[in-house]
Amino acid sequence: MTRWNNGLDEVERVSPDITDETNALPAWYFTDPEVHELEKEAVFGRYWVYAGHANCIPETGDYFTRTIGDRELIVLRDHDGEIRAFYNVCAHRGSAIVEDTPMTDPGNARRIQCPYHLWTYDLDGDLASTPRSFEEARLNPDLDDEDVPELDAEDNSLMAVHTDRIGPFVFVNLDDDPMPLAEQAGELTDELEALPLEEYRLARRIVSEVECNWKVFAGNYSECDHCQANHQDWVKDLELLESELEVDDYHWTLHYKHKEDVDDEMRIHDEHEAQFHYFWPNFAVNMYGTADGYGTYLVDPIDEGRFQLVADYYFRESELSEEETQFVRTSRQLQEEDFELVERQQRGLNTGAIAQAQLGPNEHTVHRLHRLAQEAYDAYADETAEDRSHEGEASEA
Incomplete structure (x- = not known):
């Protein structure tokens, strides 16, 4: 059930069950500057x-x-x-x-x-x-x-x-005693290291500042219910009914089949499919299946209402072929279409009308994203409370 800021509905923590009424983060987590400050420690100070x-x-x-x-x-x-x-x-x-x-x-x-x-x-x-x-x-x-x-x-x-x-991708962790990267990445490590990603070089970078909370964009990226209505030029070449979605603890992968065959020599991976990997908290890797290359995407928060998307494109040569140029063009078109969507969502959230949204049954990756954020906030709150308790005990002694 959607909950409105009408004085009648109260928000709750994100439920572990997507079929429950409270299956999304309360809206203020996307608009409050204190949450942005909290995430610097609870999310970006704890995870890879x-x-x-x-x-x-x-x-x-x-x-x-x-x-x-x-x-x-x-x-x-x-x-x-x-x-x-x-x-x-x-x-x-x-x-x-x-x-x-x-x-x-x-x-x-x-x-x-x-x-x-x-x-x-x-x-x-x-x-x-x-x-x-x-x-x-x-x-x-x-x-x-x-x-x-x-x-x-x-x-x-x-x-x-x-x-x-993971392959050529370098990760850092600011925590004193972090979980191993392999634990956070799970099967993503094997999936990416099975590809010859290290054979490619950075050829293009596009940096965009977008007027929305980083989690809004991450949620948009994590589902394709919106694709048919908003990415029509792209989906016409895909078999959306043949799509597959794999969800792990900290990452999810979307696979889409192409309607037309693509020359194997123009492929970085087997089978004619697009692969979209999202790795919590803010990193993605895309293979669109139409060129010998891939893109990486960093969703970097600026403040509670803005983020910077850093899109890097990797190919074997810095001089792009026609197919590679089209790869970047397609990626950029999808980004711009998504920017319009997520900025519209942020405008609605900023009104303060909605207290807690309602996710659909196929938005389980969005639900997982919200759960990871909730778990990060809770873990940091528990740790902070424990530290304060120890400080109190030490001062009494």
């Missing part, structure tokens, strides 16, 4: 989040930056060829070290040096050197040089962030 593509930093010292919530990260390839991530924060006095460096134009450095006081770090994050002024006390009349302690390289290292990969 896509950072970027390994092929964009192929050489030792290559790096790009990535901001998750309010946290700026440096993602780099070290001397052993491994990809690491660190907070973009100097261990000296907390200065940001490098400027914003997109994955499309990565930087390269033998070492990472903070421009403020020239503290310099190896690619493993350890402190490599400091200026002489940190070794001598010549300007401090109360200290002799021999009283200046030596700075330990490891104790004064950059703050590392957990990293892991």
Whole structure:
């Protein structure tokens, strides 16, 4: 049952059963700035989040930056060829070290040096050197040089962030003790690693700012009940009745068959189908089945009413063929059609008229998305309450 803000209906938590009346998140979770702040910790500070593509930093010292919530990260390839991530924060006095460096134009450095006081770090994050002024006390009349302690390289290292990969896709986790990426990804790992994704290079990037909450767009992406009415140019070439939907704990995959055969040489995967993978919380991979390539999509929140969609397209060559150009064109058309839909939904939510929506029986992926958000909020609330309890016990002692 849809619940309205008319003083009569009360909202409830998302039910685990999609057939229950309260099968959607309360509407205020899509409009409240406090929820946006909560999600920086409860969602993006706890789960594995896509950072970027390994092929964009192929050489030792290559790096790009990535901001998750309010946290700026440096993602780099070290001397052993491994990809690491660190907070973009100097261990000296907390200065940001490098400027914003997109994955499309990565930087390269033998070492990472903070421009403020020239503290310099190896690619493993350890402190490599400091200026002489940190070794001598010549300007401090109360200290002799021999009283200046030596700075330990490891104790004064950059703050590392957990990293892991699925094929060429690099993920980071800001939690101190995260679940393994393999646990969060489930069968998605095998599905993606069965494809030769690492053979492809970034060829195009399109960045869009959209006027809606990121969960609204994620919900739109997760179902295709709206496709027949709103993506008519696309669905005319698909057998929607032959579609399949696979749902795992933290990801879901939609498969759609093409009506006409597609040359196998133009395929990244077997069978003539489109594959849409969504990985909680905000990452997607698309294979439209009409070109030798794929797209990745990052749904990055800006605030409670806006997100940024970063759409990257990967092909074997940077010079696109006719089929590859059509791939990007089709993807962009679908995005623009969806932008109109989700911004319309956000406008309705912003009126405050609806208190809690009602999902349909085939929107079980949307229900799963809402449940994951609810579970994240609840887990963070429980953890925060436990921390406060321990603080209270410690103060009484």
